[in-house]
Amino acid sequence: MFRATLFRATLAGIVGVLAAIALVGAPTAASALPREDAARTIYYNSGRAAELAPLVDQAAEIWNSGVTTVRLVKGSGGITVVTSENGSAPGTASCVGCTRGTINFYRNQIKQSGAGPLRVVVHEFGHILGLNHPPDIGNCDKVMAGGRCDNAQPNAQELAAVERFWAGRPAPVAGPVDERGVFGAPALAGT
Ligand SMILES: [Zn+2]
Known part of the structure; x- marks a missing residue:
């Protein structure tokens, strides 16, 4: 019992x-660990982006919706976005493939370039996400190709390149990119 x-x-x-x-x-x-939880987070601060702040959020959303290994999230301690009057190019990024740095936008150069402002913003974040300029500058299909284009949607190859970059153990790949003339370039014919 x-x-x-x-x-x-x-x-x-x-x-x-x-x-x-x-x-x-x-x-x-x-x-x-769902892929989204495993994604690298890059914080961006658009508090000094002035009238471009909404485009910064839009650009982050465009990249976030196309890749899973990295996420752009509003916050401090990462990428500081600053909009000023005049500079060497419509936009510059202080580093390529990095989680900390600065993106500068220059409103007069954006206007003069003839490129769509959102395209310029998406482009500079593309550098932060690890992309450099392709050889075919002015190809409107690629946001990293600059040119007097409006398209702000990265193509499949650009998204795949970002995906691959952050899937590894990335280290920054380069210093500031030379942005002079990239957005002033004419859109390539037939693209
Ligand atoms: Zn560039």
């Missing part, structure tokens, strides 16, 4: 422990 009761109590205890393990184990096993 006593043994039977003890056995039942022990069995109940073991079942209880197993149930607890199952409860704790199940969510971890089921989620197994």
